[in-house]
Amino acid sequence: MIRTRFAPSPTGYLHIGGVRTALFSWAFARKNKGSFVLRIEDTDLERSTPESVKAILDGMHWVGLDYDEGPFYQTQRFDRYKEAIQQLLDSGHAYYCYMSREELDALREAQEARGEKPRYDRRWRPEAGKTLPPPPADVQPVVRFRTPLDGITGWDDAVKGRIEFANAELDDLIIARADGSPTYNFCVVIDDWDMNITHVIRGDDHVNNTPRQINILKALGAPLPAYGHLPMILNENGQKMSKRRDAVSVVDYADRGILPEALLNYLARLGWGHGDDEFFSMEQFVEWFTLEAVSPSASRFNHEKFLWLNAQHIKAADNARLAGLIAPRLAASGLDTANGPALEDVIALVKDRAQDLNVLADECHYFYQKLAAPQADIDKHLAGDALARMARFAGRLEALPEWNAESIHGLFKPFCADEGIKMGQLGMPLRVIVCGTTQTPSVDAVLALIGREEVLRRLRG
Incomplete structure (x- = not known):
C-alpha cells in the first residue's frame, strides 16, 4: 500500500513551498489509493511553537488537503528514538563523541584556513587498532552515526533520476545531542520506518540529507522508501523563495481574496504539467498526476498568472458559496445587505470582473450603497443638461409596468432618439449618478438588481 507523508517543522507559518510539497504527496497517495500522513517535526524545541503548529493545521484545513493519519508529533516519540539510538550503539553503527564545541570550532577554523572542507575528523570513532583517549569527565557526549568510509550511496530519484554520493564525502553526523535529544535526520528515518512510508516526496533542499538517511536505514536493517x-x-526575480522575504502564511491568502482551489491549482502547475491544461480541479489533478511528469528544474512564481487563475476559479465557483465569503467582507466595511438585492444575484452579475474576493466585494458595494463618484467623472459626465436628462429618464423608469433588465433596456433606444444623444451619453451619466463609478456590467442589469425605488431615489437625490 502506498503511504506518503508531509512533515513540516513548526518553526513558522505554513508557506506555499510547503503546501506544494504536501499537495504532491497527497495527490500521489490519492492517485494510488494509498494513505497520506501528517507528521509535525517539532524536535527543535527552541524554535517550535504551539502557534506554528496551529498555523500548519489551519493551513492544511483551509486548502483542503485531508490527511488519513496524524498529526503525529516527534516530541511524543522520544522514547522510541532513544531505543533506536541504543540499537545503533549496541551494533557498533554509532558511537559516543566527547569532542567539545570549542574543539570542533577550532578544528573547522584550521580546516578552512587550509582551504579544506570543514568536517568532523572522526577522532572519537572506534576503529580496529585505534586507541581512544579516556572520556573527559566534564563533557557530555553526543552520539554520532558511523558512516561507511568507502563505497557509494545512491538511489533512483522519482523526479531527478539517479543520484549518488561517495560515502567518503559524508560526515559522521550527530544523531543525539549532548542533552540526549535526537536530531532531525535521525528522527525522520525512524518515523518513516515506523510509519511504513513507501514514498518520501519532499523539496530538493533535502537531497543532501538522503544518503545519510539511507545509510541509517541500512544500519537498522529497515526497508528503504522511494525518494x-x-x-x-x-520568486519573480528568479531567487529561491524564502519565508522571510517572499511567502506569506497560506491562511493569509484567504485574507487576500484567494480561493484555496486556485492556490492548489497554481501550485500544481509549478513543476508539473498535463499538456496545455492550466485550469483544472483537484479531482482532475489526482487523476492526471504522476511523479514522472514532475520537472526536475526550478519553477518561477508568476503573480499575474496566479491572479488570472484565481479569477477563473471565481468565475466557476458556486454563487452561494461566494456569497458566504463576500458577506463578511461587506459587513466589515459597514454595509448592510439585508435590505438590498440578493447577494448571490449580485455576485452572478459582477464576478467575471474580479481577480480576487476583495475586488469582488468592492464590485458589490454600489448595489447596497451609492458610492461617492470621483470629481473628474462628475465633471465629465454630469455637466450641462445631463442632470436634467437623468430626471427625465427617471420618469420613464418610474412608469415601467415591469421592473427587469429587459424592460429597462427597452427604454434606452427611444429615449436616446428623443433626446438626440448617443447611448454613451445616457449610460455613463446613469452609472455615475446611480453607482458612483463608470465601471459596471450592463447598466440595465445593474439597475434591475438595485431596484426601482432605490434607483429613483439616487437619480432624484
Whole structure:
C-alpha cells in the first residue's frame, strides 16, 4: 500500500513551498489509493511553537488537503528514538563523541584556513587498532552515526533520476545531542520506518540529507522508501523563495481574496504539467498526476498568472458559496445587505470582473450603497443638461409596468432618439449618478438588481 507523508517543522507559518510539497504527496497517495500522513517535526524545541503548529493545521484545513493519519508529533516519540539510538550503539553503527564545541570550532577554523572542507575528523570513532583517549569527565557526549568510509550511496530519484554520493564525502553526523535529544535526520528515518512510508516526496533542499538517511536505514536493517525530490519554487526575480522575504502564511491568502482551489491549482502547475491544461480541479489533478511528469528544474512564481487563475476559479465557483465569503467582507466595511438585492444575484452579475474576493466585494458595494463618484467623472459626465436628462429618464423608469433588465433596456433606444444623444451619453451619466463609478456590467442589469425605488431615489437625490 502506498503511504506518503508531509512533515513540516513548526518553526513558522505554513508557506506555499510547503503546501506544494504536501499537495504532491497527497495527490500521489490519492492517485494510488494509498494513505497520506501528517507528521509535525517539532524536535527543535527552541524554535517550535504551539502557534506554528496551529498555523500548519489551519493551513492544511483551509486548502483542503485531508490527511488519513496524524498529526503525529516527534516530541511524543522520544522514547522510541532513544531505543533506536541504543540499537545503533549496541551494533557498533554509532558511537559516543566527547569532542567539545570549542574543539570542533577550532578544528573547522584550521580546516578552512587550509582551504579544506570543514568536517568532523572522526577522532572519537572506534576503529580496529585505534586507541581512544579516556572520556573527559566534564563533557557530555553526543552520539554520532558511523558512516561507511568507502563505497557509494545512491538511489533512483522519482523526479531527478539517479543520484549518488561517495560515502567518503559524508560526515559522521550527530544523531543525539549532548542533552540526549535526537536530531532531525535521525528522527525522520525512524518515523518513516515506523510509519511504513513507501514514498518520501519532499523539496530538493533535502537531497543532501538522503544518503545519510539511507545509510541509517541500512544500519537498522529497515526497508528503504522511494525518494522523489521536488524542484525549488523561485520568486519573480528568479531567487529561491524564502519565508522571510517572499511567502506569506497560506491562511493569509484567504485574507487576500484567494480561493484555496486556485492556490492548489497554481501550485500544481509549478513543476508539473498535463499538456496545455492550466485550469483544472483537484479531482482532475489526482487523476492526471504522476511523479514522472514532475520537472526536475526550478519553477518561477508568476503573480499575474496566479491572479488570472484565481479569477477563473471565481468565475466557476458556486454563487452561494461566494456569497458566504463576500458577506463578511461587506459587513466589515459597514454595509448592510439585508435590505438590498440578493447577494448571490449580485455576485452572478459582477464576478467575471474580479481577480480576487476583495475586488469582488468592492464590485458589490454600489448595489447596497451609492458610492461617492470621483470629481473628474462628475465633471465629465454630469455637466450641462445631463442632470436634467437623468430626471427625465427617471420618469420613464418610474412608469415601467415591469421592473427587469429587459424592460429597462427597452427604454434606452427611444429615449436616446428623443433626446438626440448617443447611448454613451445616457449610460455613463446613469452609472455615475446611480453607482458612483463608470465601471459596471450592463447598466440595465445593474439597475434591475438595485431596484426601482432605490434607483429613483439616487437619480432624484
